[in-house]
Amino acid sequence: DAGVTQSPTHLIKTRGQQVTLRCSPKSGHDTVSWYQQALGQGPQFIFQYYEEEERQRGNFPDRFSGHQFPNYSSELNVNALLLGDSALYLCASQPGRADTQYFGPGTRLTVL
């Protein structure tokens, strides 16, 4: 049973560019959350998707957007990249409203 998978593993972009990160949830999970983890910090919640809709959102600007597909996979899009967007982006999945989230290995984004 595959766990949560994310692609790509690493990504380098320049300021002003746009980026799309992808996540496939664990089998049987229909809820996907995205987190941003800056170096030396704990993860910060970006948003959560359920039934293809954004269910909750953290304190992130509109430059951060997402999508969930009918197969429950999800994308995170970041527009107009800033240097401060450099971070590890983590995807987590859970079945419905379960308490425990299962995390993927993350995508390390570097903005130059």
Next chain:
Amino acid sequence: SQQGEEDPQALSIQEGENATMNCSYKTSINNLQWYRQNSGRGLVHLILIRSNEREKHSGRLRVTLDTSKKSSSLLITASRAADTASYFCATLPNAGGTSYGKLTFGQGTILTVHP
């Protein structure tokens, strides 16, 4: 913003010793969870304790929760070099509000276990 703080920020011990990490949080919670992260990669769920529980065990892990002090501790007994990682506490707020399902993490404790 982070929910709370973890203490200590870094902990260095010898194999076989016990490691204790503390976490404080600010708001009313449904449950508190502990995660481990190796080398800046994905997080692994370790243990969950609900707001009506005071202590929970899982293998070499013991977690306590004091809701009156809004604090929790994670004890790892008989530590091993493989326990070297960053440990994070995360809180889930009470259900019913718009924050349901949103995990709020602390800043983490870096644990180093020397062979």
